[in-house]
Amino acid sequence: MRRDADPYLAGAGIGLVLLAAYAFAGRGLGASGAFASAAATLTAAAIGTEQAAAMPAVADYLPSGLASPLSDWLVWEIVGVAVGAFVSAWRAGRLASVCERGPGIRPATRIGAALAGGAVMGVGAKLARGCTSGQGLSGGALLSVGSWIFIVAAFAAAYACAPLARRLWR
Amino acid sequence: MSPLVLALVLGLAFGALLEAAGLGRARKLVGQFYFTDLTVLKVLFSALVTAMIGAFWLDRLGVIDLRQVYIPETFVVPQALGGVLFGAGLVLAGLCPGTSCVAAATGRRDGLAVMAGLVLGIVVFNAAFVRIRGFHESTALGTVTLPEALHIGRGSAVALVTLMACGAFALAERLQTGSGQ
Numbered sequence: 001m002r003r004d005a006d007p008y009l010a011g012a013g014i015g016l017v018l019l020a021a022y023a024f025a026g027r028g029l030g031a032s033g034a035f036a037s038a039a040a041t042l043t044a045a046a047i048g049t050e051q052a053a054a055m056p057a058v059a060d061y062l063p064s065g066l067a068s069p070l071s072d073w074l075v076w077e078i079v080g081v082a083v084g085a086f087v088s089a090w091r092a093g094r095l096a097s098v099c100e101r102g103p104g105i106r107p108a109t110r111i112g113a114a115l116a117g118g119a120v121m122g123v124g125a126k127l128a129r130g131c132t133s134g135q136g137l138s139g140g141a142l143l144s145v146g147s148w149i150f151i152v153a154a155f156a157a158a159y160a161c162a163p164l165a166r167r168l169w170r
Numbered sequence: 171m172s173p174l175v176l177a178l179v180l181g182l183a184f185g186a187l188l189e190a191a192g193l194g195r196a197r198k199l200v201g202q203f204y205f206t207d208l209t210v211l212k213v214l215f216s217a218l219v220t221a222m223i224g225a226f227w228l229d230r231l232g233v234i235d236l237r238q239v240y241i242p243e244t245f246v247v248p249q250a251l252g253g254v255l256f257g258a259g260l261v262l263a264g265l266c267p268g269t270s271c272v273a274a275a276t277g278r279r280d281g282l283a284v285m286a287g288l289v290l291g292i293v294v295f296n297a298a299f300v301r302i303r304g305f306h307e308s309t310a311l312g313t314v315t316l317p318e319a320l321h322i323g324r325g326s327a328v329a330l331v332t333l334m335a336c337g338a339f340a341l342a343e344r345l346q347t348g349s350g351q
Contacts, residue, residue, distance in 0.1 A: 008212055019224040
């Protein structure tokens with residue numbers, strides 16, 4: 001198993017990818033928008049397209065919706081992220097069928113925390129109109145005020161909550 | 171190149187670099203918040219500074235037109251509260267939306283659970299949206315950047331953020347040597 005890459009080099013590389021996105025796509029990178037597409041698709045499958053289209057927060061992300069060109073873009077980008085990560089891990093011998101967790105934690109507890117944490121993050125990302133990628137990285141590098149509010153609030157909350165979640169990780 | 175193929179190609183590079191940095195592993199990622207592994211800070215801010223400086227100079231040299239690039243709009247209070255929820259969820263989940271895909275794609279079951287949780291949270295948000303719409307659209311400032319808000323030049327803001335990031339990197343290196351990592 002190869003060691004992790006130098007974080008500054010990997011970061012600079014991601015910065016160049018982001019710069020290419022600005023230059024050639026006219027927008028930054030993202031992630032939570034792809035999850036919003038998945039949520040809208042699932043909602044339409046569960047309650048029917050017509051009912052789903054009547055929900056204002058869902059309608060935008062359906063194939064006929066306002067945000068659909070953008071959300072299609074993000075879905076393709078996220079498919080790329082998954083394939084790129086797989087190839088990188090495979091070449092470096094880092095593929096592993098595991099459940100990452102702290103030493104004294106049962107897998108079921110970890111999965112429960114992952115589901116709950118994911119759900120809270122999902123609500124947060126919707127409220128903030130983006131996540132670490134869309135707001136933190138892409139909006140931050142364009143110096144958007146709201147993106148920097150998001151970065152500061154997210155880091156502050158994560159540090160404040162970390163002692164409470166210590167048992168999960170240490 | 172068609173836009174969707176471009177999205178796929180950019181995603182491939184983004185995912186490979188996140189994986190190479192080790193950010194597909196939740197315990198490494200949350201080390202940031204216990205001061206044992208500051209990879210998140212180093213990757214996030216070196217990426218941000220690289221793209222920020224690159225965008226600034228390419229715009230100034232006339233290679234790209236930053237006015238054509240989409241800048242997220244600002245909604246002060248929803249984004250502050252959204253950030254707080256996001257940060258709290260992050261230490262529970264151990265992965266953010268992008269890195270959860272990296273984790274899942276490299277065999278980590280916890281990554282898949284975070285992805286499922288994200289979809290669940292968004293479904294809940296969507297179901298409650300009509301009631302919280304007023305709040306969601308409150309304190310709107312439109313598209314506003316730090317140099318505009320602080321009444322300084324764009325170049326000064328870029329220099330300021332770069333200096334801050336370098337200070338954070340220097341601090342991170344000292345902290346990590348201190349913890350013997």
